[in-house]
Structures are given as C-alpha cells and as structure tokens.
Amino acid sequence: MSTQNISTIIVTGGAGYIGSHTIIELLQQTSYNIVSIDNFSNSNKDTFDRIKAITGKNIVNYNVDICHLEALEKTISQIENPIGIIHFAAFKSVPQSVAEPLLYYHNNLGSLINILKICQKFHISHFIFSSSCSVYGNVEKLPVTEQTPFSNAESPYAQTKQMGEEIVTNFAKSQSGFNSVLLRYFNPVGAHPSGLNGEYPRSKPDNLVPYITQTAIGILQKLTVFGGDYDTRDGSCIRDYIHVSDIADAHVKALNYLIDHKQKKSTSIFNLGTGNGVSVLEAVHSFEKVTQQKLNYEVGPRRAGDVINIYANNDLVKKELNWDPKYDLDEMMLSAWKWQLNLANEKNS
Ligand code: UD1
Numbered sequence: 001m002s003t004q005n006i007s008t009i010i011v012t013g014g015a016g017y018i019g020s021h022t023i024i025e026l027l028q029q030t031s032y033n034i035v036s037i038d039n040f041s042n043s044n045k046d047t048f049d050r051i052k053a054i055t056g057k058n059i060v061n062y063n064v065d066i067c068h069l070e071a072l073e074k075t076i077s078q079i080e081n082p083i084g085i086i087h088f089a090a091f092k093s094v095p096q097s098v099a100e101p102l103l104y105y106h107n108n109l110g111s112l113i114n115i116l117k118i119c120q121k122f123h124i125s126h127f128i129f130s131s132s133c134s135v136y137g138n139v140e141k142l143p144v145t146e147q148t149p150f151s152n153a154e155s156p157y158a159q160t161k162q163m164g165e166e167i168v169t170n171f172a173k174s175q176s177g178f179n180s181v182l183l184r185y186f187n188p189v190g191a192h193p194s195g196l197n198g199e200y201p202r203s204k205p206d207n208l209v210p211y212i213t214q215t216a217i218g219i220l221q222k223l224t225v226f227g228g229d230y231d232t233r234d235g236s237c238i239r240d241y242i243h244v245s246d247i248a249d250a251h252v253k254a255l256n257y258l259i260d261h262k263q264k265k266s267t268s269i270f271n272l273g274t275g276n277g278v279s280v281l282e283a284v285h286s287f288e289k290v291t292q293q294k295l296n297y298e299v300g301p302r303r304a305g306d307v308i309n310i311y312a313n314n315d316l317v318k319k320e321l322n323w324d325p326k327y328d329l330d331e332m333m334l335s336a337w338k339w340q341l342n343l344a345n346e347k348n349s
Helices: 017-029 047-055 069-076 094-099 101-122 156-174 208-217 244-259 280-291 315-321 329-348
Strands: 008-012 033-037 060-062 082-087 126-132 179-185 187-189 223-226 241-243 267-272 297-300
Touching: 008 017, 017 033, 017 047, 017 244, 069 101, 082 101, 082 244, 094 101, 094 156, 101 126, 101 156, 126 156, 126 244, 156 179, 156 267, 179 244, 187 208, 187 244, 187 329, 208 223, 208 280, 208 329, 223 280, 241 244, 241 329, 244 267, 244 315, 267 315, 280 329
Parallel strands: 008 033, 008 082, 033 060, 082 126, 126 179, 179 267, 187 241, 223 297
Antiparallel strands: none
8 A cells, every 4th residue: 555645744742741632633633644753751651542542543653862863863764754843842841940951951952953954854844833931931011912022031941942933933934945833832731621631740740730630639738839929819820721632723723824835934923822811829719619629729939930920812823823722711620630530540440
C-alpha cells in the first residue's frame, strides 16, 4: 500500500498535557498522519493508550531529546512527508524556572532552535509554537490584546517564551514559503470530557488545578493559595482559565489556517483565553461547588515569579480562526475532577 500522498504533522511533546489533547483533536478532526516526538522527561508513556481509548487510533512516538540535533535529524528523516510541526515540548513550571534558570534557557530555547533547523533542512513549511500569556508580564491595561507590549518577564520561563516568539518570528521572515502561528495560552486546565485523559504531573504539581484535585483526593494535604494581599477583588491572583480541549481545538484551526495559506504575514499571533478573569479563590470555590468537595486550603505567602492579574481579549482569534471556547469554569473543574477520580480508580484496580 502506498502512503506517498499522506501528509504528516509532527507533534513534539505529544505525551504531554496539551500535546496529547491536541493529538486527540487532530485525529478526530483531520486526516493527517500524526506522529509524536516525546522523551517522557515530564510525561507518561501510557498517554498513548489513553489517546487510543478515546480515538481508537495508535500513535507512533519517537523517544528523542529534541536538544540532540543529530538524533532529531535521524528521526525526522524516517518520517513520511512531514508538512507541519506543532511544537509543545518544553518545561513549563514558573517556580522551577526561577530556581533553575539555565535548565529553562537550555531546554526551551535549545529545542526550539533545533526544531527550526529541522524545518529548514527538511522543508517543513508550517509551524505552531506554544507560547504563553506570561510574555505580557504585569500589564497596565486589561484585558490584553495581541498588541499589548511586553513588560518585563516575571520568570525565566516567561522569558523563554518571549525569546522563543522572537526566534520563530525572525526565522519565519527569513524563509520564503514558511509560515507560523504563535499561540499565547492563558491558563489551560481541565481534562478530556471523557475523563480518560488529563494532566498527569510526574511529581508534586506546581499548577493550581492539579494541586486542587490532588488535595481533594488526599494525595496532598493542603492547598496554599499563594498570596491574599494582592490588589485584586479578593486579594488572590487573577488568571484566565481555559479548557484544554478548547486549546487543542484552536491548534487544529491554526494548522488549517496555515495550510490553507489564509494568513498574510509570515507569523500570526493569537491569545487563547476565554476573556474571563478568575481569582484563585473563585477557582477553588467553583471546584468545591461542582464537586461537592470541601477543599483543605489556606491563604499563604506570595509565590516568586507570579503575575498579579491577567486575562485575554480573544476577539482576534475568534475572528481569524473562527474559534470559540466551549467550556466554562465549572466544566473545567468538573472534568479535572473526573480525571483525578479515574486515575485513582486505575490505581486501585
Ligand atoms: C503560568 C503562565 C501560563 C503557563 C503556565 C505553565 C502566567 C501569568 N501564566 O501560569 O501562561 O501556561 O505558567 O505552567 O505566568 N496557585 C496557588 N497555589 C498553588 C498553585 C498555584 O495559589 O499551589 C496560584 C498561582 O499563584 C497563580 C494561579 O494559582 O496565581 C495559577 O498558577 P499556575 O497554575 O501555576 O499557573 P500560572 O503560573 O498562572
């Protein structure tokens, strides 16, 4: 059987939280051949079984460290007709990046440069970069639009995303026929509505929602709300939480946008948020309400590297990509809980 005409989309970090949800949407919404490159440095091999349980499809994964260019080139040369790369693979903990900045500069920027070298060498024309609302820093005017200028990065993690955006933008300008989208995620949370796939931290989570669900189920003792004295409506930080399946859906739309050459520039930038600012305490209360669980939490000191208040203006992405987030905060919390219960059942069976 000839597979000559099948186009392949490469997903780096395909076993990760957003990568795996995006693979599910790609498999369900497109007919591309999808392959993953993931060295499981912060993810689990059984994610591919979860993808199969949801979609019925097997994914080929290459266990390669993207920071190793030679190994990466060898891998890509084995892939049939690659036309696009969605680059998720990166470290993403704000506090860890404050403690270990070199790890973040090396891993997040080294891997990005290598993957762009791959695009050049193998003539791969379409590229999507996982960026973050952390590029904006602490801004004066909310909500942020894609035109809001960057303030100082509050953490090395955020700085790798600011620099990453510039690297992609400059590379795209230099290459004819290459086009790219930078997606600035606000706070992706929740799990696949089936409860069969979700965020799977390998060690103690840094992010709020897995910390909440692990506390509620008894793995962790108590949630600390980092800071109750910020200049916000209840003193805790404000974020724009967005369901991971909505984020995944935006990648499919961004990919089609690139492949159909709908954009006029070599790089387009979109905010991926709901547009709603939610405080940490409001997120906790939503979780308590929809799950009927009383959460053990206390308000504690501020966390280094935190932005105080940020949420998105998402007009541009709605218009250009025809994307509209489907899930509200309660659904985000409920799906995260369903996933946590599912994991606990698996462990007990
Ligand atoms: C940051 C980025 C986001 C990125 C994410 C990746 C910003 C504004 N956002 O998210 O774009 O996708 O990193 O990890 O920098 N919190 C607690 N207690 C906890 C954990 C968290 O109170 O135990 C609070 C934090 O202080 C913060 C909120 O919950 O106010 C969300 O934190 P987290 O889930 O870690 O994400 P961000 O750091 O906002």
